[in-house]
Amino acid sequence: xxxxxxxxxxxxxxxxxxxxxxxxxxxxxxxxxxxxxxxxxxxxxxxxxxxxxxxxxxxxxxxxxxxxxxxxxxxxxxxxxxxxxxxxxxxxxxxxxxxxxxxxxxxxxxxxxxxxxxxxxxxxxxxxxxxxxxxxxxxxxxxxxxxxxxxxxxxxxxxxxxxxxxxxxxxxxxxxxxxxxxxxxxxxxxxxxxxxxxxxxxxxxxxxxxxxxxxxxxxxxxxxxxxxxxxxxxxxxxxxxxxxxxxxxxxxxxxxxxxxxxxxxxxxxxxxxxxxxxxxxxxxxxxxxxxxxxxxxxxxxxxxxxxxxxxxxxxxxxxxxxxxxxxxxxxxxxx
Amino acid sequence: xxxxxxxxxxxxxxxxxxxxxxxxxxxxxxxxxxxxxxxxxxxxxxxxxxxxxxxxxxxxxxxxxxxxxxxxxxxxxxxxxxxxxxxxxxxxxxxxxxxxxxxxxxxxxxxxxxxxxxxxxxxxxxxxxxxxxxxxxxxxxxxxxxxxxxxxxxxxxxxxxxxxxxxxxxxxxxxxxxxxxxxxxxxxxxxxxxxxxxxxxxxxxxxxxxxxxxxxxxxxxxxxxxxxxxxxxxxxxxxxxxxxxxxxxxxxxxxxxxxxxxxxxxxxxxxxxxxxxxxxxxxxxxxxxxxxxxxxxxxxxxxxxxxxxxxxxxxxxxxxxxxxxxxxxxxxxxx
Numbered sequence: 171x172x173x174x175x176x177x178x179x180x181x182x183x184x185x186x187x188x189x190x191x192x193x194x195x196x197x198x199x200x201x202x203x204x205x206x207x208x209x210x211x212x213x214x215x216x217x218x219x220x221x222x223x224x225x226x227x228x229x230x231x232x233x234x235x236x237x238x239x240x241x242x243x244x245x246x247x248x249x250x251x252x253x254x255x256x257x258x259x260x261x262x263x264x265x266x267x268x269x270x271x272x273x274x275x276x277x278x279x280x281x282x283x284x285x286x287x288x289x290x291x292x293x294x295x296x297x298x299x300x301x302x303x304x305x306x307x308x309x310x311x312x313x314x315x316x317x318x319x320x321x322x323x324x325x326x327x328x329x330x331x332x333x334x335x336x337x338x339x340x341x342x343x344x345x346x347x348x349x350x351x352x353x354x355x356x357x358x359x360x361x362x363x364x365x366x367x368x369x370x371x372x373x374x375x376x377x378x379x380x381x382x383x384x385x386x387x388x389x390x391x392x393x394x395x396x397x398x399x400x401x402x403x404x405x406x407x408x409x410x411x412x413x414x415x416x417x418x419x420x421x422x423x424x425x426x427x428x429x430x431x432x433x434x435x436x437x438x439x440x441x442x443x444x445x446x447x448x449x450x451x452x453x454x455x456x457x458x459x460x461x462x463x464x465x466x467x468x469x470x471x472x473x474x475x476x477x478x479x480x481x482x483x484x485x486x487x488x489x490x491x492x493x494x495x496x497x498x499x500x501x502x503x504x505x
Numbered sequence: 506x507x508x509x510x511x512x513x514x515x516x517x518x519x520x521x522x523x524x525x526x527x528x529x530x531x532x533x534x535x536x537x538x539x540x541x542x543x544x545x546x547x548x549x550x551x552x553x554x555x556x557x558x559x560x561x562x563x564x565x566x567x568x569x570x571x572x573x574x575x576x577x578x579x580x581x582x583x584x585x586x587x588x589x590x591x592x593x594x595x596x597x598x599x600x601x602x603x604x605x606x607x608x609x610x611x612x613x614x615x616x617x618x619x620x621x622x623x624x625x626x627x628x629x630x631x632x633x634x635x636x637x638x639x640x641x642x643x644x645x646x647x648x649x650x651x652x653x654x655x656x657x658x659x660x661x662x663x664x665x666x667x668x669x670x671x672x673x674x675x676x677x678x679x680x681x682x683x684x685x686x687x688x689x690x691x692x693x694x695x696x697x698x699x700x701x702x703x704x705x706x707x708x709x710x711x712x713x714x715x716x717x718x719x720x721x722x723x724x725x726x727x728x729x730x731x732x733x734x735x736x737x738x739x740x741x742x743x744x745x746x747x748x749x750x751x752x753x754x755x756x757x758x759x760x761x762x763x764x765x766x767x768x769x770x771x772x773x774x775x776x777x778x779x780x781x782x783x784x785x786x787x788x789x790x791x792x793x794x795x796x797x798x799x800x801x802x803x804x805x806x807x808x809x810x811x812x813x814x815x816x817x818x819x820x821x822x823x824x825x826x827x828x829x830x831x832x833x834x835x836x837x838x839x840x
Contacts, residue, residue: 206656208663260625264618277529283599286621289657290595290628294652297632301645309644310636317629321541323622 178491180222182325186488187230192356193244194226201295212276212288215316219271225250225351228492229359229382232373235485236363246308246358249296253316254351256292259285264282264323265410266483307366309359315354322347331411333433337418341382344389356489379473380493386470387464387500389414393453394503408449411436415465423456459504463497470497513826521823522565522830525766528579529561533586534795536630547611547623551590554606560585563715563827564694567708569700570820581643581693583834584631588651589686591627594620599658600745642701643693659683666746668768672753678715683723684716691715691824709810714808715828721801722835724749728788729838743784746771750800751793757789798832805832 184191199217204210226247233243261267262275263282269275277285293316300309329335344492356377360369391417392407407414413436421429432452435445453459470493477486519526539545568578581828596602598617599608604610612620620665628651635644640705660678664670691712695704727742728751742749748771756764767787770780788794812821 190626203655206659206663209656209659260621263621282617284659284662286595286598286624287655287662289621289625291652291655291659293625293628294648294655297644297648298652301641301648304641306636306639306641306644309632309641313629313632313636317633320622320626320629321544323541324541324544326617327622328541335652337688 178488182489183227183231183492184223186484187227187234190230190233190240190244190247191227192249193241194230194251195249197244201252205394209288209291210282212280212284215273215276215279221271223247223251224492224496225254225355225386228352228377229355229487231485231489232356232359233362234359235480235483235489236360236365236369236373238359238362238366242303242362243359245299246305246362247329247355249300249305249308249312250351250355250358252292252296252299253312256289256296257316257319257351259292260289261323263289264327265406265412267406302435307361311354311358311361315350316454319347319348319462320351322350326412329413331436332413333417333421333429333436335413335418337415340413340415340418342501344382344385345378348385348388349378352381352384353377369480371389374481376473376476376489376493379469379476380496382498383466383493385471386415386462386469387497390416390459390462390466390500391505393450393459394500408436415462416453418458419461420453420456420458423458424452428452428456442462463500463504466497466500470494507628508590513823515830518562518566519558522562522569523818525568525575525579525582526558526562526691527566528576529558529582529586530788532579532583536587542741543619544623544626547615547619550608550611550614553608555687556606558582558586559719559827559831560589560690563687563712563824564690566820566824566827567694569694570815570818570824571695571700571704571708573694573697577638577640578694580634580638581640581697583692584635584640584643584647585690585693587627587631587634588647590652591624591631592686594627595624598624599662599797600741600747602741638818642696646689646693646696650685653685653806654683657685661747664748666771667748668752668756668764668771670748670753671741672750675684675687675748675750675753677723679717679720680713684713686802687716687719688712704815707814708800711808711811711824711828714804714811718801718804718808719831721750721797721804722832725751725794725797725835725839728785728794729835743771750797751788754796755788755791755793758793759787763787763791798830798835798839801832801835805829 184201201213204213229247229250230243233240233246246278258270259276262270263277263285266277268278275285276288282289296312297309297487300312320484322343322345326347327341329339353374354377357374360366360373363369389407392414409418422434423433435449473493474490477489480486536548539548564582564585565578568575568581593605594611597605598612598620601612602610603613610620611623615623631647633642635647657678657680660674662684664674664678688709689712692709694707695701695708698704724742727749743752756767759767769786772782808828809825812824815821
């Protein structure tokens, strides 16, 4: 298994793919010239706090490690970031989120209708720019991923306030909702190289497992005092009826009277002021936090095993770092 | 210019492309097997009143006339119909429509959130099925069309309750919002044939002009007593602040005091009970109805001229019929 030195950070990733990263930022800024002032205004607001560009950076690393053309990688990474942004915008409508990365969401600032259109605009822009450069395989990968993401969203709806959702169903849901785009990003990077067909599956599985780890820790943040770090308030998922891994595990482990109590809290509607502390205690006392970190760590480790087939290189080191990063980011807040 | 006999009907179109039409229906039904019961349930409800399949049928005719592979045409038509359905679902969220083709809309029956996801699902399904059959050029055409459609939707928002929107801006808006998918359908049919690169532009322009005629008559229906015919109530567009051609023209022609009166009605909010009759009189008296029919007819005629380059055939006759159909359907209600 590839190893990396301890002093790697997210900035190391960015500087390792500096050409691609800088080109991506340039292309993302250029989206602004759309002749429709409202589109430009909304798009400009998204640049306020741009996020970590985790998915395109993983794509860039996979492409470099596969000797893929950097220009094509930039286009593919650009499309992935547009799809990701579109997804966030539509998610924020559905979850009625007011804040994202500490900034007002499109739906809270301009309303849900405009947010619906904005998401559609960015989705279709992603596919049209890929087609302009003939990146057909990337289109195929990304179309299937966006389709899986919408299925994941629908499953999430179907399981709203479902205290009996199994761990397996939860993992299937987050695989579709989140891991599919991580998998698509890494696979898209790999196919840009000459051995794409040999390596694509390994990279896809690597991305899928990182994506699972990512969503598990993301869901865990909802129960942790990480409001400042994440820029989104805690207890939002649960209040919205989203039953995630920490709850599923603690619910499984808790005695009947406790299950009845938290089940009622979730079903009847969740009052953050009234019973949040009790809920936090429940999640912690019955093993939900620990189990989730452990599970995320396992997915992170499993991800790395898929890089074994690929020769060790600075890029694989950085991809391994990304796998650890998505897990370990939650640890300081879980004490 | 190609001519057709008077006894052609929409059914003639369907039977001329019977293989493609039947295969399309079969494929549309097969979408149902998605493993997510909620998706299937919603999709099944859409089949209740399926619409005229105008866009795929035009694609089929263009493909036949270009000697395109019928199986590929079916896939392309399937994707076009999925995109069209996705657009309707998102439009119905935005316009807060309760009814479409006489049936409850997805957003009215399942809520706006689920409708957002359903639209995303159908969009991405369209692109993923095209990529499975390697129809890359169709993907490119359709990606650009869906992007234009979202821009059109955004423009519509920008011009909400804008009594001063010019005819030119209106035409640009409906070109993007509606005509782009008609153009994409016809162009997609043409490129499936051996002379695709020679003919695609003509077919695209043919579709664009039909699309313009289609949207103008569709907008006109909002002012006509065609509730039963269209399955959607009248006065919806105007009540929602959509300023369309009949209004634009009558507003331009009316004297200052009338302009002020209808301008106030539109700006302050529109009470259908109170002043609908007055509004209808305004649209009629100041030439909005007549002008719109004339304009639609001109676009229909212009559309046909783009078929001149193509040899006359039963398919061109039927395409010409489609051009007339989208215009003349409004005439019985405009007296």
